[in-house]
Amino acid sequence: MAFDRSELDEMVERWLQANVDGEKAGDWRNLAEFYTPDATYGWNYGPKDDFMAVGRDEIRDFAIGFEMDGLDGWTYPYQSWVIDEKTGDMLGLWKQVFDATRPDGTRYALEGIQGSWFKYGGDFQFRWQRDFFDYGNVVALFMEMITDGVLTDGMSARMNRVANAKERLPGWYPLGKTPVPMW
Template identity: 30%
Template structure:
């Protein structure tokens, strides 16, 4: 077990982090986030994304599914957004790279600032060797991001894909909340709880 944990050096994982950072910088210039990510994903990569308190985590298995769904369909509507890095951390024993990032829209306020999701997103990459990741988890301030999307729709800035995303999210959230309420009612009955 120890040999497996110490398989990669700090320097190798840090270099991998620089590769991810450079790939994302290039993607920001071209808008090609999906294509850019292909260079850092292992064929058998598992990608997870926490979607918020009422929705289940999103999981994609394998590079094809990640490219098509997680970075394709799920990224629809965020054309022109920027994701600048903040800090990063390397754990060579576990082979993990962690970094945080902001989510900044292209929608400008009257004071010259841009609409952005409050808080940071965090990405966890488990290194597979050869400059690729075998497991990636993204965790972000989901509600703050959703508020930002809704502001864009309300202000008339959002494109059609973003408007559809917000509409679909509201439908999914309503269904998830209804399921949660039903679950709580079942628990009340099962344990005989009465107010």
């Protein structure tokens, strides 16, 4: 299904503004309205786990709620977009940057390539989203932040929730076992 390029460009502008609004609030649940009711949103969590939210409610409550809670002070500035109006595929490349600075004055930021692959569904909504980032760099960055003592209380609580979970957290699945295919 082909889409009008101006509609896709407007979708990007709406999405970027909603992201800025979420960053300012430290709560990205406002993004849920950008997904179709049956949309899926997933990513890989390293060598053993994948994450997948199925449906707008799980996307709001788990992917951009539970998984993002505690990440206040982080921004995700998009660097570039690749858009295919013939297929509705949209690739947004972003950075993940914390507002604290290292002793050398640089910001704590995730290195490597991060991005989101979206499938547009029309009516200013995504049918699905798949994020990609270097999990090893995430672990290294968070370990550096722990060592430097710059974690916020929210980030500490988020990390403790994951580390101390007695069972799988909502949306977490064994590698390759998500309810819908990752790719």
